[in-house]
Structure formats: structure tokens, C-alpha cells
Amino acid sequence: KKDIPAVNFIIHEIHCRRNIEICPYCSDSIPKSEMKNHIESEHVQVTCKCRMKMENSLLKDHEESSCPLRPVLCQFCDIQLAFNKLQEHELYCGARTEPCGSCGRNVLVRELKEHPRVCG
Numbered sequence: 001k002k003d004i005p006a007v008n009f010i011i012h013e014i015h016c017r018r019n020i021e022i023c024p025y026c027s028d029s030i031p032k033s034e035m036k037n038h039i040e041s042e043h044v045q046v047t048c049k050c051r052m053k054m055e056n057s058l059l060k061d062h063e064e065s066s067c068p069l070r071p072v073l074c075q076f077c078d079i080q081l082a083f084n085k086l087q088e089h090e091l092y093c094g095a096r097t098e099p100c101g102s103c104g105r106n107v108l109v110r111e112l113k114e115h116p117r118v119c120g
Helices: 006-019 032-043 056-065 083-094
Strands: 020-022 029-031 045-047 053-055 071-073 080-082 097-099 106-108
Touching (some): 029 032
Antiparallel strands (some): 071 080
């Protein structure tokens, strides 16, 4: 899968046929001696804590960006909770009130950032 000078092509092709295999899962060129390890480390099926099954090589990205159980912070109280609980928590958390330091009125936590523009 790389450009080879024409003068070296036959020798290169012989070397590749002896020593390199194409992974049946990802089509990468892998040394034959490392193929078993490659498949076990990259393509073995694992189960995420959310019970979704995927290849091991995809697990880290899944846990960071799409797992419903990935940890996230509430925008109002900075408590860490699972992504699938965030919306319900923020509806409740943002509906709490805190007194404004300037006007003394009770303001919804979700409106605290916008309140200074209309305060007083």
C-alpha cells in the first residue's frame, strides 16, 4: 500500500508475501509474526460498562464521546454524573433559586448568567 521504486518492486513484493499479511478486519498491513497479537489487542470484542459490545480499538473513543454512562459535569453545580442522567439532573438543578447579590431577588440558577443584564 505504499509507492515502491520500480527497480525494487520485485524484491519488495517477495518480502511482503513472505512477511506481511493483510488484517481481515481492518485491512492494515501487519507483519505475520504480529498478526495474532494485533487481532487480540485491536479486534477482540469487549463489552463496555453500558453493555454495548465493540472492538477493543473502538472502546476508548466510545467511552469518551458516545457512551451513555460517560462522566459529565452539570453546568450549574459542577457535580459529575453519567451522561444519561444529565438532562434530568439539570432540569432539577437549574430550577433551584439563589439570591442575587445586587438586587436581592431570588433568581433561577439556570438564569444567573443572564440576570446581570436585567438586574435592578
